[in-house]
Amino acid sequence: MDSLEKTTHRSEQKSRKFLKSLIQKQPQELLLVIGTGVSAAAAPGIPALCSWRSCLEAVIETAEQLDVLHPGDAAQFRRKVMKDRDLLVVAHDLIRKMSPRTGDTKPNFFQDCLMEIFDNLEQHLQHPQVLQSILSLMDRGTMVLTTNYDNLLEIFGQQQNRPMESLDLKDKTKVLQWARGHIRYGVLHIHGLYTDPCGMVLDPSGYKDVTQDPEVMEVFQSLYRTRSFLFVGCGETLRDQIFQALFLYSVPNKVDLEHYMVVLKESEDHFFKHQADMLLHGIKVVSYGACFDHFPGYVQDLATQICRQRSPDADRADSTTLAGSGCQDCAKRKLEENGIEASKQLRPSGTQASRGP
Structure with a gap:
């Protein structure tokens, strides 16, 4: 084995190291938060699934093709997508631009653009290994919520004969059942689903009935206090206003909690700073490697280790x-x-x- 092969082998070995405190968790002790990285790994042929930036770029391009966004506005939003750091704010502004000027986000053309982008998702599923790993955890009691608009996980689960269900924050009864662990194969979409005719929401005001409901909020806060959240394929989730409103704002002593975030380590300085910052939120940041190609294998191995735990x-x-x-x-x-x-x-x-x- 030459030096390059040895270096690559060592890198791959290092990317498979797991924290004992994580892999010794029972699956039913975890709540999996999945982001765009999961969809990007499963269906790499759809650029809009790769990141928030890619999704917004695809929406803008599709909006121009459908003539639902003025060319001047499209150019302005392209500049914002390239330069602005807070893409959630950009997405919110884009939804508002494509909505009636009534202060409401419904109806809007944003959903039409997403339906165009995500048409026939199941035909683009190339690498289902990550989805299978998530499904294995769900089989054993792990809860799942997502910031994604797509329903790739549900499509795959139905293909595997699981009674998958996409849940929306607007359905209080279903939300409470899910939060109390009564819907094993439910996936909570906190931003909504692209197929939902009610449209998408990116700020807490769109869910004021939820965030102002003491019963719902107590259940969510209890989840964040009692379950270990495992963030997979997520980039901006902790800056997500809806996630903050549901889980972060009123939870005291977050540093005493034990959550986990799996991330790409592109820069060591940035990674270790991010790791230190997240500990203040009670979140342990771990790396799956320095290349996105390591992500599917890492998630598979991690899920296998956790699923070996016996209650x-x-x-x-x-x-x-x-x-x-x-x-x-x-x-x-x-x-x-x-x-x-x-x-x-x-x-x-x-x-x-x-x-x-």
Whole structure:
């Protein structure tokens, strides 16, 4: 193996290192926050899925093609997309521009542009490994919310015979059921979904009924206090006004929490500064590598490690199943491993006790 191969191998090995505190979490202790990186890895053929910037650029181009945005406005928004740091504000302004001047965001042409961009998503699914990893975590109780407009995860899950459900913040009943863990295959889209006729919202005022509802907010705050949030494929989520309103504003002592964020490490100085800053929010930042190509493999390996964790309930269930099965020797070994006197646990009762061989 030459030096270049050794360096590459070491880099790949390093990218597969995991924090023990993360991989020892039970899947049901996690809430997965997925961003554009997940969709970009699964369907690289759609540039609009790659990032907020790419999505806004695609919206502007499509708006021009559909003649729903004045060329002068399009040019102005292109400059903002290239120069402005806060793309969420740019997106909000773009939605407003494509809406009636009534102070409301509905109806608007923004959704029409997204429907054009995301048409036939399932035909562009090339690398479903990341989605499969997320689905494996959901199978074991991990909750999922997303800032994405697309429903690639739901499409893939339905193909795998899971009863996937896309949830919207405007449906209080569904939101509460999801937040309380009663909709295992529900994906909460905090910005809405491109197929939703109600349109998209990028600031908390669009969800004032949600953010001013004590019952809903208490459930969300409880989630942030009691579950470990795992941010995957996210860039600007913590600066997202809706995410802040739902989970961050009224949670005290965030530094005492333990959340995780998986990021690309392009610059060591920027990465370690970001890591230090996020610890103030109770978030441990870890790197999947210095190249986006490492992302799918990292997520796969990480999900595999977490899914290996067995809950105490599962172990008790196994003991019960074994004790009630026909394989008495296996059950006896299992119980003896757990320090239980097998003769007492496996003694038959009732009519079976007097029945001969």
